[in-house]
Amino acid sequence: MLTIRNLEAYYGAIQALKGVSLHVLPEEIVCLIGANGAGKSTLLHAISGLVPLAKGEITLDGVSLIGRSPEEIVSLGISQVPEGRQIFTPLTVLENLELGAYQRFRRERRRQISREIERIFQLFPVLKERRSQPAGTLSGGEQQMLVIGRALMSKPKLLLLDEPSMGLAPIVAKEILQIIRDLRESGTTILLVEQNAKMALSLADRGYVLETGKIILEGETSELLQNREVKRAYLGKGRKGFLEE
């Protein structure tokens, strides 16, 4: 579905990606793990068309994404849940969801979009309760659900999730995890970026390890979980892994 070859991109003056290649197959959850600053978010931004002058090849079902605008990429079927719960704070929950379908308003009837909103409300009942509240008044977990719901409103072929558990209480993070599992059951293809390697590997089918802009390891998550290097750097009793036990 998604194929990336030799992708190079800059984050300011720093070369954040130094020739990254990866692929995502239909109905797969692929995770990308790596430390802070490894280039994970830059990679997602490059896929969404937010990084100017990205070099290399990104294709979605054979269609090249390089040089396309973010709007085009959304309409081609890629939706991103960015890091840090980027909601439209003064707008209501319902308006946030409607805007997720912004591209669809041109082509489709309102009724179809309302039906989609009902589907999202089934997925996240709490959002239905709070539909007319300003999104800024939601709790952290609810905001994350809203951003995921909003991203699903465009009916994406591929969902990009950037650190969906970051900054959430463990119990809320677990809830979000369950939602990602449910999404997979319903056939959504997901590229998941996480600092929390353990969580990401427990969820995904395959994984890539990104370090200073390069993929250093890839494989089935079961293999990666057994890999000594991964264990030492990302799962071991390091401070991070320890906290998430």
Place this chain on the structure above:
Amino acid sequence: MTTYSQVVQYVITGITIGGIYALIALGFTIIYNTTGIINFAQGEFVMLGGMIAVSLATTGLPLLCAALLSVLLVTAVGLLFERLAIHPLKGASIITLIIITIGASIFLKGVAMLIWGKDAVRLPSFSGDKPFHILGATILPQHLWILGITLSVMLLLHLFFEYTILGKAMRASAANRLAATLVGINVRKMAMCSFALSAAIGAVAGIIISPVTFSSYDVGTMLGLKGFCAAIIGGLGSSPGAILGGFLLGILESLGAGFLSSSYKDATAFCILLTVLFLRPRGILGRP
């Protein structure tokens, strides 16, 4: 005339002019919210609205046609301004863009002077000049037109921003650029829309006030500054604030001009601005 009827008179005049200030302030607010730019050419949209309408009306066009055509033309000027002067400067800082709007303001004023000369002109009143009396105050029919149209424009703007997907997308772009981009909103196109919308509102203000205060090539400067004051007083970025600021400024200015001296009318406005800035720097309804 008793003091009471004087007060009524000044307040009514103030509400009328305040409505105009509020419209101009809304123009500032819309552009500021979607782009972060303070458009100092806002007053020129007001001037152009009045001047173009007068020119069209003197060619014998019915008043309503002249007014609508003028709004359309000024909207086109707003679009053109964004396309030619703001859009090409990708990645320019906000302050650079603000200075460009000042340049555009001077440019538009100069062009207007070349086209129309320096004389003040006037659009005929929409429904005659026969005054009527309420509570001892004299009111012109045009005052009611101004108030009615101002309130209608505000209502339409409210409906636009609350109930249309384009309006919501504009609010979304203002609230969170990154998120707006990622749901597929072209944030730059929203900037263009905001200029068009502000230009249209400015033109409406310029047209409805022309029968009362006349139009000339240089009315934009002071009206623009007053509208800016109103936006700041109400809290920059807040639409209810812009409306409140506009009416407050209009009424206080009118009372000041009536009871102190009309030659201090403009000074009153800026004194009010300074007072608000001292007491509440973010404006009355502004968010910190």
